[in-house]
Structures are given as structure tokens and as C-alpha cells.
Amino acid sequence: MSMTRSKLAWMMAAGVSLLVISLATLQGQAEDKPVAVAAMPAVEVDVAPVVARKVVDWQSYSGRLEAVERVDIRPRVSGTITEVHFRNGAQVKKGDVLFTIDPAPYRAEVARAEAQLAATQARVRFTSAELDRAAKLVADSTIPRRTLDEREHNARDAQASLRAAQAELDVAKLNLSYTSVTAPISGRVSRAEITVGNVVAAGATGVPLTTLVSVSPIYASFDVDEQTYLRHIASVKDQTGVPVQLGLANEAEYSRAGTIDDVDNRLDPVSGTIRVRARFDNADGLLVPGLYARVKVGGSDPQAAVMVDERAIGTDQDKKFVLVVGDDNKVSYRPVLLGSRQEGLRIVTGGLQPGERIIVNGMQRARPGDVVKPKAVAMERPVTQVATR
Incomplete structure (x- = not known):
């Protein structure tokens, strides 16, 4: 009976050992056999062809x-400022009145010159009549030739005085006109440095009334x-x-x-x-x-240039690069040399050829060697004819 139990126990132990060995063998075989992994789908990225365009290189x-013109407004006659006709910083036109200097003394001077001119004109008429009479009397030998010469002299002197009186009147009128200080050019005035009630002197010395610059x-x-x-x-x-x-x-x-x-x-x-x-x-x-x-x-003639969107340019330490998508949709790393830029587009002076496709959006999702699913787009901003550094 005891031998039967012992035999039964031995058989059970042997069965357990065989089961353990079988499981271990199966596990080893399972570890040695490769596990099939599902292929990752291609990443979709925005791809655009680089643009070739002729541009002008600007510095x-x-x-x-x-x-263009700057004028210090100064008085041409002396007197008291009675009016300022502009607002500080305003734009004015040529001929606009900026300041008024008291015209009363200059009106009086015009009146005096006019009176002097009238007196001189009367003298001219008198001496001319005297000369005519003397000429007739000399012809009749009634007066000596010397008297005729004296009256000719008086007539010429009166004519000269007339011209002087006319000149004095012209000067008086000119000075009267200078009491209205006008803008010599169109432009923008500064503030009024001399205000109403102040006495100003004619000439280029002293503080200008204001300054005027062309616009x-x-x-x-x-x-x-x-x-x-x-x-x-x-x-x-x-x-x-x-x-x-x-x-x-x-x-x-x-x-x-x-x-x-x-x-x-x-x-x-x-x-x-x-x-x-x-x-x-x-x-x-x-x-x-x-x-x-x-x-x-x-100033240069337009030159052929390759241009890309700024977003397509990556930075690798001290280098600039783009990700180029080949005909097989495989991504490759391409260092580039950059030139000037205009409206978001950058000129590439080295590393790219016209027609090559680059990733303009989604660079962070693609790596060199990856196969991507390209989505054709245009460069984001329109290319213009001008480039700046």
C-alpha cells in the first residue's frame, strides 16, 4: 500500500516537471519568433516649390x-508787432500773411512822399513853361542867351527832383508793404518767437520771428x-x-x-x-x-533669384537649413545660404535649385529620411520685384 502511494507521488512529480519543461520551451520559442509591427502612416506636411524670380538687390x-527749403522769417522794417496770423505748426501757402507790424508810421511816410512828389511835379510844370517862354523871347532877341540856359538848367533840375521824389514814394510804399510779413514759400511754420506788442528791428540780426520749412x-x-x-x-x-x-x-x-x-x-x-x-x-x-x-x-539690373517662405527655414546651431521633399516623397536635410528678404520671402543664394519642393509647414513632424505625404501649397506671401538686406 505504501509502495503504491510512493509510486503515485513519483508519477505526479514527474508530470509536473514535464509540464514546467514544456512551458519553458514554448516561452523560449515565442521569444525567438519576431513580432509583426503595424507600419506607421506617412505624415502629411505642406510642401511648396521654391520660387524663381528676378529681383533688384537693394542696400x-x-x-x-x-x-528742401528752410527760411528764417525776419522783419524787413522796424516797428511793433500788432498781429500774428498763424497757428503754431500750421501749414501755410506762399504769400500768406504771418505777422503785421504797425503800419501807421509807414502810411504817414507814404503820404509825405506823395506830397513831395506833387510839389515836384508842380515845379516841373512851372520850369517847363518858363523854358518855353524863354525860347520864344530868345528867338525875338528880347532876352539874352544866358537866361535861356538858366531856365533849361532849372527845367532839368526839376525833372531830376521829380525822379527822386518818385523813388522816395516807391521806397515808402515798399516799406509799407513790408509791415505785412508774408510767407516766402509754402510749408509748415514753427511757433511765433516774437508775439504781439513786441518791438522788432529790421535786419538779419536778432531772433527770427519764426521759421518756415517746405513740406x-x-x-x-x-x-x-x-x-x-x-x-x-x-x-x-x-x-x-x-x-x-x-x-x-x-x-x-x-x-x-x-x-x-x-x-x-x-x-x-x-x-x-x-x-x-x-x-x-x-x-x-x-x-x-x-x-x-x-x-x-x-541700382543693379534685375537678377535671377530663388526665394522661399521664411517659415520653411530652420536653424541648426549656426546654420540655416530647409527640408527638401524628393520625387519619392522622402525628406532630406539641405543647408542653405540666405540673402536678402522682402515681404516674408527670403532669397536663397546657395543650396537650392528652382523647382525643388520644400516643407513650408509641418517641419516639426518630419525628419530626414522620413517618407511624408506632401500637400501641395503655394508660398504663403506673394513675391514682389524688390529685395532688401
Whole structure:
């Protein structure tokens, strides 16, 4: 009986051992067999072909706006200011009255000169009549020739006095007109430095009554480096035809177009620059002398360029790159050299060819070597004919 139990226990232990060995064998086989993994779907990215376009290469500079004409308004006669006819900072037209100087003394001077002229005219008439009578009497030998000569002299003297009296009247009237101080040019006035009740003296000394600057056109002065001068300006026969564009401090782009007005006659040997002045229309009067201005100069003929969207450009430490999608939709890493930009599009000077496709949206979802699902789009912003550095 005990032998039967022992045999039964031995058989059960052997069965358990066989079961453990079988399970271990099956597990090992399962680990050795590769597990099939489902393929990841291709990532969809926005892809656009690089754009080839002819552009003009521009060079950008900083400058200041200057008035074409600036006038210190000064009195041409002395007297008391009785009226100021403008509002500080207002725009005025040529001929507008700015100040009035008390005209009473000058009206009196005109009246005196008119009276003097009338007296001289009467004398001229008298001496002329005397001369006519003397000429008749000399013909009859009634008076000597000397008397005729004296009356001729008196008549000529009266004529000279008449011209002097007329000149004095003209001066008196001119001085009276100067009591109305008018704008010699159209433009914008400063504040009135001399107000009503103050006495002013004629002449160029002393404080001006106000200053007046022209509004349109307006100058922008800036310094151009030697290379730009030689490439864009000196090589052009008519330097005043070189195009320029202007942008203000609060503008992202260049809002106004103009041309070079004049170039200085010498290069500064210290800075290696030459002074250039450009001319711009300012019909709206928004440009004010003294404002900071961004000016770009272009003079080269349009050149072929490859342009891409700014968003398509990535940064790898000190390098710039784009992700190119090949004909097999595989992504490749491409270092690029960048040039100037315009309205969100960047000129690529090296690394890309016209017609190649690049990722413009979704770069973070793609890596070099990946196969992607390209979605054809256009470059986000339209390309223009102008490029700036």
C-alpha cells in the first residue's frame, strides 16, 4: 500500500516537471519568433516649390529727413508787432500773411512822399513853361542867351527832383508793404518767437520771428558705403535717376519711392562713406524734417533669384537649413545660404535649385529620411520685384 502511494507521488512529480519543461520551451520559442509591427502612416506636411524670380538687390541705410527749403522769417522794417496770423505748426501757402507790424508810421511816410512828389511835379510844370517862354523871347532877341540856359538848367533840375521824389514814394510804399510779413514759400511754420506788442528791428540780426520749412518735396540724407557707391551709383551716368525707397521707424516696409537728388563731391576717408541725398514727394505732409528714416538704394539690373517662405527655414546651431521633399516623397536635410528678404520671402543664394519642393509647414513632424505625404501649397506671401538686406 505504501509502495503504491510512493509510486503515485513519483508519477505526479514527474508530470509536473514535464509540464514546467514544456512551458519553458514554448516561452523560449515565442521569444525567438519576431513580432509583426503595424507600419506607421506617412505624415502629411505642406510642401511648396521654391520660387524663381528676378529681383533688384537693394542696400539699406539709416538717415534723417531734411527740408528742401528752410527760411528764417525776419522783419524787413522796424516797428511793433500788432498781429500774428498763424497757428503754431500750421501749414501755410506762399504769400500768406504771418505777422503785421504797425503800419501807421509807414502810411504817414507814404503820404509825405506823395506830397513831395506833387510839389515836384508842380515845379516841373512851372520850369517847363518858363523854358518855353524863354525860347520864344530868345528867338525875338528880347532876352539874352544866358537866361535861356538858366531856365533849361532849372527845367532839368526839376525833372531830376521829380525822379527822386518818385523813388522816395516807391521806397515808402515798399516799406509799407513790408509791415505785412508774408510767407516766402509754402510749408509748415514753427511757433511765433516774437508775439504781439513786441518791438522788432529790421535786419538779419536778432531772433527770427519764426521759421518756415517746405513740406513737399522732402530730402532724406544718409551715408553710403564705398562698395555700394561704386556698384549702384557711380556706375550710373545719371545718378539722379537711381531709385530709392523710404520707410519710417514705425513702418515694417518701405512706403515711399524716390530718386537720388545729389551726391557729395568727396568720400570721407575716416568712415569710408559718402553723403547722399534722396528726394521724395510729401504731398500729404506726414514727413517732417528731422524724422529718422530707413532708406534703401537699388541700382543693379534685375537678377535671377530663388526665394522661399521664411517659415520653411530652420536653424541648426549656426546654420540655416530647409527640408527638401524628393520625387519619392522622402525628406532630406539641405543647408542653405540666405540673402536678402522682402515681404516674408527670403532669397536663397546657395543650396537650392528652382523647382525643388520644400516643407513650408509641418517641419516639426518630419525628419530626414522620413517618407511624408506632401500637400501641395503655394508660398504663403506673394513675391514682389524688390529685395532688401
